[in-house]
Structures are given as structure tokens and as C-alpha cells.
């Protein structure tokens with residue numbers, strides 16, 4: 001076996017240079033995926049956790065160069081769901097059997113933190129874990145949302161290469177994004193981050209840095225997605241991110257953070273009709289089906305042709321690879337306590 005993979009499997013640490021060597025070596029990919037799959041099985045088991053995604057607003061004041069709902073995309077038909085609509089969708093998710101709902105939106109300050117806190121406490125009357133994915137806010141705001149009952153928070157760092165970050169996110173502040181992540185961790189959120197694969201100018205070395213950052217944060221969830229260029233953004237002529245490379249970054253992340261939650265991301269499935277299953281067999285243990293109604297979902301177009309989940313089909317496919325849908329909330333911290 002490749003000695004670096006062996007070391008990652010047993011020690012769960014690698015230097016930046018060692019990660020880079022794995023990323024550069026095309027001959028070890030299958031071995032890497034297999035190893036990540038066995039570490040996944042050993043540390044988090046065969047259950048796949050489903051997180052019901054509710055995209056409640058596509059207003060966004062950010063201008064990320066790659067993102068379809070960026071503020072300057074005037075073609076977007078903007079919408080905001082009301083508190084009642086959001087709560088109703090969460091109820092539907094609960095009735096369907098989901099154990100987690102994820103409330104995601106663009107960075108939309110029309111929702112005051114008090115409004116969000118009320119929505120959260122209403123949803124938390126149901127037996128559900130609640131994840132937020134609403135972007136950068138202050139420590140105080142994150143604290144109010146945590147106290148209202150939010151359990152988890154997703155905020156991808158997108159890239160840890162500061163120069164690239166500044167190019168991709170005009171006027172954004174890289175240090176503030178990191179501050180947010182460490183604040184979330186400090187406040188006791190299960191904190192998720194992640195990165196994009198295939199940003200123009202991104203190097204393998206910077207991806208190695210991303211993986212080390214996940215480890216430094218001790219992130220509880222990591223979402224990794226290949227870039228899919230959106231035709232109404234400045235990156236419209238960029239190439240698709242490389243799925244194999246995205247899977248490699250994900251697999252190495254699994255080896256270094258063996259007990260975390262890792263989604264098979266929608267962007268992976270969008271690039272390959274079997275992308276989700278490939279990811280689940282290379283370290284992933286989570287899927288995030290979108291439960292927003294179709295009329296709204298099509299307006300939340302961060303990239304084109306977003307893949308969907310058919311529950312029955314998914315259940316069948318999981319059965320075929322020896323996996324099953326979990327009926328618990330899938331907290332990293334509870335697994336750790338056992």
C-alpha cells in the first residue's frame with residue numbers, strides 16, 4: 001500500500017507536502033477512495049444521514065464571481081419565503097421522516113436575527129436538528145441564533161488561498177470569514193465548512209492548504225464541490241471542476257478527520273449521474289435532498305442543472321451498495337461521546 005495513505009489511515013495526520021504528493025499522484029486514486037471508504041465505515045458506519053435543504057431566500061448582497069445568485073445577476077427572479085412558509089416546509093420534512101432541516105439562503109439581511117430566532121424556536125418544537133447556512137454574521141448574532149436552538153452551521157471557506165479568495169469574492173474579507181468559522185465553533189455549533197474545486201487559478205498546493213485548514217478548525221462537516229460555471233456570471237467561460245480531484249480532496253479529508261460528516265454533494269451528482277454513489281463509496285456519509293417546492297427551487301440557481309434526489313431511487317441505490325438511510329440525527333459530537 002502507498003505509505004502516505006497508510007500513514008493517513010493510522011495516524012490521521014499528514015503534512016502539506018504529503019497531501020500535495022497524494023493530490024499529484026494519479027496512480028493511487030482507487031486505493032485512496034477505497035481507504036477513505038473503509039475509514040468511513042469504521043468511524044461513522046454504514047448509515048447515510050439525510051439533511052432536508054430549505055432554500056428560503058435567493059437575495060444576496062455578495063458578488064462571488066462563480067455564483068448564479070450573486071447580487072449583480074439581474075436575471076435572477078428574487079424571492080423570500082415568509083416565516084410561515086419556512087416553518088411549513090420544516091413540518092413537511094419532519095412528517096416525511098427527516099431528522100435534520102437546513103435553512104439556507106443568500107446573505108440576505110432582510111431577515112433580522114430576531115425573525116430568524118423565532119423561526120428557529122418554532123421549528124425546534126419538532127424533534128429535528130436544525131442547521132443554518134446564511135452566511136457571515138457577527139458573534140452576537142450567531143449567539144442569539146444558537147440560543148434560539150440552532151444546532152449546526154454551514155459556511156464554506158471556499159478557498160484558503162487568500163489571493164484567490166480576494167479575486168473570487170470582491171469586497172469580501174477573508175479574515176472575517178475565518179473569524180465567523182472560529183466564532184461558530186466557539187459558540188458550540190457543529191460547524192461545517194468546505195471548498196470549491198476548480199476555481200480558475202487554484203493550485204493543488206492551495207487545496208492541500210484547504211484540507212489542513214479543515215483540520216485546524218476541527219470542522220464537524222466538510223462539503224466539497226466541483227465548480228460548475230454559471231452562464232450569467234463572470235466565470236461563465238471557466239471549465240467544470242474535476243470530479244475525480246474533488247473526490248480525492250474529499251477522501252483525504254475523510255482520512256484526516258475520520259469521524260466527521262461529509263456530504264456527497266449535489267455538484268458531484270450534477271457532473272456525473274453516479275456522482276453521489278461514487279462519493280458515498282469514497283468517504284461521504286451524508287446527502288442533502290432539496291425539499292423546497294419546484295417553483296421556488298428553480299430560482300435558487302447557484303449553478304445550472306442542479307441534480308435532484310428521488311427518495312425511492314436513492315433508498316434502492318443505497319441498498320445495492322450495503323448502505324441504509326439513518327433514522328437518527330447524525331451528530332458528530334454524540335458519536336464522539338459514545
Ligand code: 5AD
Nearest residue numbers: 066067156225226227228267302303
Ligand atoms: N458551482 C459549484 N458550486 C457553487 N457554489 C456556489 N456557486 C457554485 C458554482 N457555480 C457553492 C459554494 C457555496 C455553496 C452553497 O454552493 O461553495 O458555499
